[in-house]
Amino acid sequence: MASTADDGDGELQFRDPEKAEQLTEELESLMDDIGEPVNVMHVCGSHEQAIAKFGLRSILPDDLTVRMGPGCPVCVTNMPEVDEAVALAEEGKIVATYGDMFRVPGTEKSLADAKDEGADVRVVYSASEAAEIAAEEPDREVIFFATGFETTAAPTAAVLTADPPENFSVLSAHKYVPPAMEIVAEMPDTDVDGFLAAGHAAVITGYGLFEDFVSEYDTPAVVGGFEPIDILFALARLLEFIRDDEAGLANAYQRCVTEDGNVPAKEAMWEVFDTTSGEWRGIAEIPDANLVISDDYAHYDARERFDIDVDAGASDPLTEDCICGDIMAGKADPDECELFGEECTPQDPVGACMVSSEGTCKIWLEYGGQPDL
Amino acid sequence: MCLGIPGEIVEINGNEARAEFWDVEKTVRIDVVDEDVAVGDHILNHAGFAIRKIPEEEVEETMEIYESFLEGDEDEALEEIGASDGQQLGIEGR
Numbered sequence: 001m002a003s004t005a006d007d008g009d010g011e012l013q014f015r016d017p018e019k020a021e022q023l024t025e026e027l028e029s030l031m032d033d034i035g036e037p038v039n040v041m042h043v044c045g046s047h048e049q050a051i052a053k054f055g056l057r058s059i060l061p062d063d064l065t066v067r068m069g070p071g072c073p074v075c076v077t078n079m080p081e082v083d084e085a086v087a088l089a090e091e092g093k094i095v096a097t098y099g100d101m102f103r104v105p106g107t108e109k110s111l112a113d114a115k116d117e118g119a120d121v122r123v124v125y126s127a128s129e130a131a132e133i134a135a136e137e138p139d140r141e142v143i144f145f146a147t148g149f150e151t152t153a154a155p156t157a158a159v160l161t162a163d164p165p166e167n168f169s170v171l172s173a174h175k176y177v178p179p180a181m182e183i184v185a186e187m188p189d190t191d192v193d194g195f196l197a198a199g200h201a202a203v204i205t206g207y208g209l210f211e212d213f214v215s216e217y218d219t220p221a222v223v224g225g226f227e228p229i230d231i232l233f234a235l236a237r238l239l240e241f242i243r244d245d246e247a248g249l250a251n252a253y254q255r256c257v258t259e260d261g262n263v264p265a266k267e268a269m270w271e272v273f274d275t276t277s278g279e280w281r282g283i284a285e286i287p288d289a290n291l292v293i294s295d296d297y298a299h300y301d302a303r304e305r306f307d308i309d310v311d312a313g314a315s316d317p318l319t320e321d322c323i324c325g326d327i328m329a330g331k332a333d334p335d336e337c338e339l340f341g342e343e344c345t346p347q348d349p350v351g352a353c354m355v356s357s358e359g360t361c362k363i364w365l366e367y368g369g370q371p372d373l
Numbered sequence: 374m375c376l377g378i379p380g381e382i383v384e385i386n387g388n389e390a391r392a393e394f395w396d397v398e399k400t401v402r403i404d405v406v407d408e409d410v411a412v413g414d415h416i417l418n419h420a421g422f423a424i425r426k427i428p429e430e431e432v433e434e435t436m437e438i439y440e441s442f443l444e445g446d447e448d449e450a451l452e453e454i455g456a457s458d459g460q461q462l463g464i465e466g467r
Contacts, residue, residue: 098420125421126402127420128402128422151424152419155422157405158402200377200419200424203424255431255435256417262407262425264405264406265407268404268405
């Protein structure tokens with residue numbers, strides 16, 4: 001079942017125009033065989049980035065739609081989770097988080113707003129940097145506001161298993177992708193014919209993880225890389241499955257992804273985290289898709305350690321017009337939003353999709369969305 | 374991009390290593406990498422953690438992909454390891 005993007009002579013040419021043309025012809029031919037419109041969903045902001053940056057939608061067959069799903073970890077972090085981080089910062093604790101969470105609006109304010117008002121909010125590159133701050137400031141409580149999917153959950157777990165300082169704790173907003181794919185697969189409005197699965201989450205989890213998914217939801221899935229040829233190649237493999245009416249699974253990113261993934265990283269993740277039901281911003285309450293700190297590590301759980309007083313204000317009326325939820329559920333494109341590029345910009349974002357470099361709205365604004373070439 | 378950033382390990386201290394990325398050295402954790410690593414090995418760095426040891430036969434190709442991606446502008450990659458000026462630290466692809 002596994003496939004490879006190797007061109008046969010041992011060299012991978014991920015931007016070779018000739019190869020791209022061959023693949024687009026293959027896509028056209030497959031679409032002719034299928035004979036009806038096809039909707040494919042990818043579940044990774046970096047796929048959206050690559051598709052937009054290289055203008056791939058302009059060379060895809062007209063009736064092949066590729067939409068982004070809930071694949072931006074910043075975007076799906078729920079407002080009350082941001083509110084919790086803001087509340088801790090406003091209580092005088094040090095809150096450290098990744099840069100692209102910094103400006104994500106909570107119900108009333110972002111961490112950036114809290115910092116402007118005097119709170120001690122630090123931007124870090126890694127979970128271990130946050131633990132280092134705790135070691136440097138033993139008299140302060142340092143909370144790592146931990147967001148992201150499997151690729152950051154495993155590192156957060158590794159920090160907790162390595163006996164970090166006692167004044168360090170984690171406010172987990174980590175999320176686990178596979179259950180979200182199941183919810184989206186069940187949404188009648190979304191109507192996904194196949195999934196382009198995220199390449200780097202699969203570095204951790206392995207592509208074998210999706211075997212149950214494809215059989216249970218009768219939907220094919222292909223793990224894909226991030227170069228233009230990677231994406232076209234993965235789409236071709238997906239269309240083959242769709243043409244053959246086969247709920248198949250393929251790994252089109254063999255140079256990084258194995259069937260079992262990164263076993264030590266998975267072991268660390270499941271030692272520290274349990275899954276629980278939780279809200280994904282704008283999408284739905286999703287069973288088993290939020291990662292919470294297990295009882296064994298409860299002393300490092302900020303929610304256990306502190307009585308977090310979330311003082312959520314009234315929602316901004318603009319937020320109610322934001323369609324980030326529909327965009328992440330594959331039901332709408334950013335240019336269908338009345339706020340897009342007007343009231344909602346990267347400098348002054350209304351919805352989370354405009355904040356992160358993984359967010360569809362920011363990507364479309366940066367690269368011109370769906371160019372008509 | 375969320376490719377993870379390839380770097381070469383130049384020193385190992387317990388579960389940490391110093392790795393070189395285009396002449397910039399950064400500390401990376403090596404406790405969740407998928408295989409044992411040694412000085413001289415190349416790893417994919419993701420948010421300060423090595424998440425994959427790049428097989429020897431793929432090192433050259435991986436670096437070429439990066440050079441091609443960067444098109445001479447290393448800042449983009451250095452931003453991702455938190456080593457450039459005016460960096461916007463992100464969690465892309467996580």
